[in-house]
Amino acid sequence: MERRTFVAMLTGGFVAAPLAAEAQQPKHVLRLGFLSAASAAHDQPRLAGLQRGLYELGYVEGTNIFIEPRYTAGQFVRLPVSAA
Numbered sequence: 001m002e003r004r005t006f007v008a009m010l011t012g013g014f015v016a017a018p019l020a021a022e023a024q025q026p027k028h029v030l031r032l033g034f035l036s037a038a039s040a041a042h043d044q045p046r047l048a049g050l051q052r053g054l055y056e057l058g059y060v061e062g063t064n065i066f067i068e069p070r071y072t073a074g075q076f077v078r079l080p081v082s083a084a
Contacts, residue, residue: 029065029066032067033068033070034047034050035070035079037072037074037075037079038071039074
């Protein structure tokens with residue numbers, strides 16, 4: 001192999017490496033809403049159970065899933081606003 005061919009291949013490899021890294025797609029983080037008409041303190045066991053079940057399925061909050069809890073504390077008229 002000639003020296004020029006070797007240097008050209010070596011240089012081309014270093015140039016292509018950053019492009020390959022940029023082409024990787026970022027991980028998609030799922031967003032899950034947890035809407036409840038009860039208070040946060042009342043529904044804490046339910047939310048913990050949901051998190052535990054999702055963990056058993058391979059979902060880790062903050063890594064590949066984000067759970068957004070919203071509570072209305074018995075005020076049913078706030079449900080549509082909380083859902084939006």
